[in-house]
Each structure stands twice: as structure tokens, then as C-alpha cells.
Amino acid sequence: MQIRIKNLLKQSPVGSCVQVAGWIRTRRDTGGFSFLEVNDGSCLANIQVIAQGSLANYETEIKRLSAGCSVRVEGMLQTSPAKGQDVEILASGLTVVGWADPEHYPLQKKRHSFEFLREISHLRPRTNALGAVARVRSRLSYAIHTFFQERGFSQVHTPIITTSDCEGAGEMFQLTAMAAGDGPRGAEAREFFGRRAGLTVSGQLQAEVYAMALGDVYTFGPTFRAENSNTSRHLAEFWMIEPEMAFCDLARNMRVAEELLTYLLDDVMTHCAEDMDLFDRFIEKGLLTRLRGVMENEFARITYTEAVDRLLQAKKTFQYPVQWGIDLQSEHERYLTEEVFGRPLIVTDYPAAIKPFYMRVNDDVRTVAAMDILVPGIGEIIGGSQREERLEVLTARMEAAGINCEDYGWYLDLRRYGTVPHAGFGLGFERLIQFVSGMANIREVIPFPRTPGFAPC
RNA sequence: UCCUCGGUAGCUCAGUAGGUAGAGCAGGUGGCUGUUAACCACCUUGUCGGCGGUUCGAGCCCGUCCCGGGGAGCCA
16 A cells, blocks of 8 residues: 555554655665665655665665655565654565666755755755745645635636736736737737736736625735846745725724734644744744744734834934835834834835825825735735725826726726725735745745746746 | 845865865765664866956956845835
């Protein structure tokens, strides 16, 4: 019976015959037999295999095994007499499924830099850290769906190709089916969609459509930004979670966001304990303590105006001077969440002038019902707002922003016909994984990162 | 895109006032009856990021481009 190593270690059926299949991590020879570390990706841990010299292919094959070779092993599970592992497989047979020429296989049984591993993105999930990231990413994805589904949210598959720019969300990748040389002049009429199209920068506007029919919805899909951003927190292609809730104000919006984050932390710490422990030991010392602190303390909440006051009172000089009306800079956000509060912080009610047209204007007229969640180490992880549901107010803001209302007729119809207060937010999936894993560079938490000048496969 | 620091063996790095390159690990061969970053002995490895310039001579100096780290802007 073939069994995955994760289940084998959990059930630990000592004395029974088992079969595993995986990749060799290392081989150690001692006299007439060998120790093999086999990993099958089901968990961080390897299973130690004892291959005795009496095996038929010991000299011809087993002694040639090296890192990266794939094998199938069968044998008896026994308690290990040595320290380092509780159980091991005493092999009765071993089949080499695929060789990995050790002269050329780039992964060695020592630590590699993440920069180097990025150059071999097709092999890096075979390392401990990147394998752990992949499992944690998968678990978080599952938990996100569980969280929303259990609360009655419907998932909406918003379009990846779009003809409407979500104003203010960054540069859109242009998309065309025309061959080079078909010429730009008068080409719009011959475009595949009959008009300019691009890759979505956000599913929010389309999610609002379904929120106005199904009530509570969420999107979870890829988004694209053609920004020339070269930082450890930006990607040209990333995944975003965007819930959108009808009959919902900013207060409930914040509650859902906070509940989501603490739910996800609890889930991943329960179900990926071994991988999280790896991050705690080798990626960010004190990670687990930090995350428990986030789960046990309520998020701090202040308004933008209070935040500005705090910054003005700070005994600290900022590179960017503070005054009411400015957008908060990284240094300001870091100071507030890391030094003043030392825990996640929700900042609300930003000046209308620095926020997009769809955010609901407050009674004071000069601020909007926006909220950003800032977390230590990452900065902004969630951005959201109550949406403007009043047609006249919305059109006035669109005109002020220089947006052609005719292009957004479908969006304005949501306010013309049965409009309701509604709210939502966006959570960057990769930033969430960074926050949870302690990984410093966002390029390590997505399987195939896309950044300016980098998209190898 | 801006500031800053880097790019030398498969990996991580060292390198002399400009004179033709080196250590650890990995890899190869042999040894070792319980190893676990195994150990011991011996051996192999380079267009010194690309292009151009200065010079009798450039890994080292100058110019430029590419890539990466840290920080910033934009944002998720």
C-alpha cells in the first residue's frame, strides 16, 4: 500500500509493510549500507530509509543515488534506534524512477540563497522553505474559501479581461489580439473586443454588481498591475481577496476584515504547525509569538485625523512632513503600527481628495468612509471602504475625478435601481502569506513571480 | 522610476599599489557496521555580469547597459 509520508508519520504503523514514493534529499553511506532521506512533498519531514547492502541493486543503483532522484521504496516501518527520527523504513526493495545527474542538478544539500532559488523557480519548491511556503499558501487559500462559504458568501468569478479601469488602482496591462504591424491608427474598431481591453487591476466593481443581487459575495483571483515597482512587497501579477457586502456599513466591514485575519492565522497555525515552526526557527525568529499576539489582541482603531495628530505629536522627525490632507507614507504607517500600537491598526476616514471616487463621502464632506489595516513589518495589508451608494454624490465625484460617467453606465445603474449601502475590502494574498510566514520578499511567496523584467516561464 | 550597495568556480564568498585567481561547501574516486549539514584521504572546476574605453598589461581604473540586495515612490 503506497502511503504519503505525512500520513505515515501520523499513523506510524510500526511493524507493517509500507510503500512510499518521493525524491531523495541525501544519501549517507556507512560501511555496507546506506541511509536515504526521502521527501514526497506531503510535509516538511523526510522519512529515513535504511538500504542494506544485501538489496539486489545496492551496488548498481542505490550507491549512485543523489539529491533529486525519484524513487519508490517498500519495506517495514520500524522504530529507529538512533536519535533524529522516531521511525524509519527498513527497505525490502527500492526502484529508481528517475535519475538526477549530480554534476548538473542545481540543488545541493545545503542552504541556498532565495535569490539563487528564484533563478530556478521550477526546482525551488523541492527545498524545505519553499515547500513550506507552498503548503501554507494552499492551506490559506482553502481557509479563505471556508471562511466566506461558512458565512454565506458566494464566490464570484469576476473577469480577468476587462474594458473598465478601476480608477486609481494602478496602471493596466493593455491586451490585444492584433499582430504587430496591424498599426495603431484607427485600430480600435478592429480590436478583438471592439474597444481597448486590459488585464484587471481589481474585481471590485464587478463584485459590486453581484453584491447587489446575491448580498454577500467575494472574489479571489489574479490581478495585474503594470507598475514599474521594484520592491519586496510588489508584483506585476498577484492574487487578491475582495469581499463585497450589501446592506453593510464601514463598521461591519472592519469586523469582517479583522475576523478574517484572525481566523486565517488560527487555521494555519493549527493545520501547518510543522511548516510554521520552520518559519519561526529559520525565517523570522519570534514569528509565532508575534502571530499569537495578533490573534489575542483586538486591532487598534483610529481615524485618519487622530493618526495625523499622533504623528504631529511624535518625538521623531519624518522624512515626509505631516499635515492633514497628505497620504500617509510608509514611515508614518510603520511608526503607528509598530511603535505606537505594536499590533495591527485600522485607520479610518481618510481625506476624500486622496481616495478613489467610489468611496462613500462622510457627513463632514471632506472625508470618506475608508479603512486601511496596517500590520507591523508589512504595512498596508487590507484596504477597503463603504461604497458611495447615492447616485448624485457618486456622479459628482466621478466628474471631479475626470471620469467619463458614460463609460460606467452599468456601474451607475446599481445606484439607479435598488441602491443599498454596501462595503468591501481588498486583501493582497501574497502580503498575507508574507505576514503569516515572515518571508521577507514577496517573490518567494508566489510560485512564479512576475516583476519588471522577470517572467522566465 | 529614484537613492544606495553588490555581480569572481555549481553554491556562499575572499582577492593584491592594475602583472593573468583562491577558500569552504557541492561534485568525482577510495575508506568506514547506525548516519542525520555524517566523517577521513585524494582529485576536478572559471569568457572574474555584458559591451566599449584608458594602459605594454584590467577581476581591480573610467563610461554605459543588464541583473540582484537594502531603502523610497506607486499600491495589495
